Amino acid sequence: MDVTVKFLGGAGAVTGSKYLIDLGEFEFLVDCGLYQGNRELRDRNWDKFPMPPMEMEAIVLTHAHLDHIGYLPKLVKQGFSGPIYCTEATAELAKILLLDSGKLQEEEAEYARKKGYSKHDNPQPLYTQEDAEAVFPKLVPQEFERPFSIHPDVTVTYYHAGHILGASIVKILVKGKEQEKKLVFSGDLGRYHDPILYPPSRIPKADILWIESTYGDRVSPPVKPEEELGRAIRDTFDRGGLVIIPAFAVGRTQLVMYYLFQLMEKGKIPKAPIFLDSPMAINATKLYLDFKSDHQLTAVLEDDNNHPFDHPQLHYFQKQEQSRSLNEYRGNAIIISASGMATGGRVLHHLFHHLPDEKNGVVFVGYQAEGTRGRRLLEGEPEIRIYGREVPVKAKIYQIDGLSAHADQNELMDWAEGFIEKPKIAFIIHGEEKSASVLGQKLHEELGWRTILPQYLESFLLFENI
Structure with missing residues (x-):
């Protein structure tokens, strides 16, 4: 059989x-x-x-x-009816994120309709919350490091990638008439010294590799983010103020x-109320308790009522009235x-009310x-x-480096050096042109790899008559 790949995105x-x-008689999407x-x-997206x-089967x-x-609801709406394989935590996170995405799509369409800025007379969402829910029955959760078959000739195994809960490196074995080929997708790789998630797993061999390059052109500064965070909080508390942290859920x-829990328990910042004001973040946080084997905090979470996600200072605010009380x-x-x-989101009304206070x-x-x-x-504006009004910025603005969930250039190279054989091809994906180009050149010069920077909708023959 011949094996080809077509880059429909991430290129x-x-x-x-x-x-x-x-694979000829079997087509699937990664x-x-x-x-x-x-x-x-x-x-x-349109x-x-x-x-x-x-016609796509998985x-x-x-x-x-x-x-x-995020395109899954659109694809299912257009007729895809096959299984969608993922890790167990990914399945649960996907439900949270896709529902929220559907809600945002609906709100954006309604806003465009009201304001009349769409080129369409009756702008429609890319998909709705109902479309998102149609994806859920098709999710087929799988365990890490346990091979499973998606076709008689195709076996998939998930390995830890770090990055976020449930994130995986994907190894795909394709069995031909006379030989077997390994396809490896890095996914998004996390940091090697993340205190919560496992470091990216070492994969020794790949015939064809797809490696992300988000930070392929940069090296993260050697800072301790918890110390920077502690300084910003102490500084604000010394002024008698409160701290707002806009953060992805x-x-x-x-x-x-x-x-924050570590800093408070070690006495590096005063114990003060922490309000987690994001329903999506609250739901995501609960998953860390449900999937303890997917991260490194198992021992930490065994201390009932006194761990990072459950302690006397921490307050979960689900309802809007609770949020407004702040x-x-x-x-x-x-x-x-x-x-x-x-x-967008709830953080805007916190900024609206608290930015004017120095x-x-x-x-x-x-x-x-x-x-x-x-x-x-x-940038100091x-x-x-916010909400159609100019809000004076009197509060002090801080930025904490070193909290990225993406491997930097050194960590990407470190992971690549774990291969004991050169891949036949390494596709440099999921990066802007500069970062992909820099990483591709570095992999070629230092490891002798054949690297390719694919373009949108470009196709490649990977194997012939295997």
């Missing part, structure tokens, strides 16, 4: 990951991501899928971020909660709320994309528009 960009593997970012990329979705997911799973929030809060406290770049602090714990409120706050 030349860090979004929309979709890789179509064609990842099914939503395009995010600029208008040109987002418009691809393009006609390059093959009839009902999907294999690496992890639950929307740029890897999955991964970043739980890491911040871990560090508008008038004064004094030492920490509010963690989404979204991480202050582009006692307060806003601590950013992740990358702030150009054009976002988070980036504008970091004196006023920020």
Whole structure:
């Protein structure tokens, strides 16, 4: 049989990951991501899928971020009816994230309809919450490090990738008439010294490798993020203020909660109320208790009522009335709320009410994309528009480095050096052009690998007559 791959996303960009593997009589997709970012990329979500979705027979997911799973409701709506394989934690996270994505799609369409800025007379969502729910019965959860078959000639195994709960490296064995070939997808690789998640697993052999390159051109600074976080909190508390931490609901929030617990227990910051004000983050945090074998905190979580996700200072706020009660809060406290770049969500009303007070602090714990409120706050703009009003920025703004969930260049190279044989081809994926190019060149020069930077909709013959 001949084996080909077509790059339907995640090529030349860090979004929309979709890789179509064609074995002739069996076609399946690795990842099914939503395009995010600029208008040109987002418009691809509306393009006609390059093959009839009902002809595709399976999907294999690496992890639950929307740029890897966010197109699933659209594909199911268009007729895909096969199984969607993923790890157990990914299945549960996917339900949380896809429902929220469907809700946002509906709200954006309604807003466009109201304001009349769409080129369509009656703008429609890409998909709805109901479309998202239609995905759930098709999810087929699998254990880590236990091979499973998706076709008589195709066996898949998941290995820990770090990055977020349930994230995996995917090894796919394709059995031909006379030989067997290994396809390996890195997924998104996490950090080697993450205090919560396992480091990326070593994979010794791959005939064809797909390696992410999100941070392929940069090395993270050697900082201790918990110390930087502690300094920002002490500084704000000394002024008698409260701290607002905009944080992504999955991964970043739980890491911040871990560090805050450690800092308080060690006496490095005063014990003060922590309000987790994000229903999605609360639901995601509960999964760390459900999937204890998927992370390193098993022993930590055994101390009932006194661990990072359950202790006297921590308060979970699900209801909007609880969230609104924080508008008038004064004094030492920490509010963690989404979204991480202050582009929407509950964190906006906290910023609206607390930015004008010079006692307060806003601590950013992740990358702030150009054009976002988070980036504008970091760049020192004196006023920020929220809810149609210009809000004076008097609170002190902090940025904590070293909390990224992505492996940097050194860690990507370290993982690549774990292969004891050179892959026949290493496709450099899931990175902007510069980061992919830099990593590809480094892998070629230092490890002697044959690297390819695929383009959107490009196809390659991987094996002939195996």
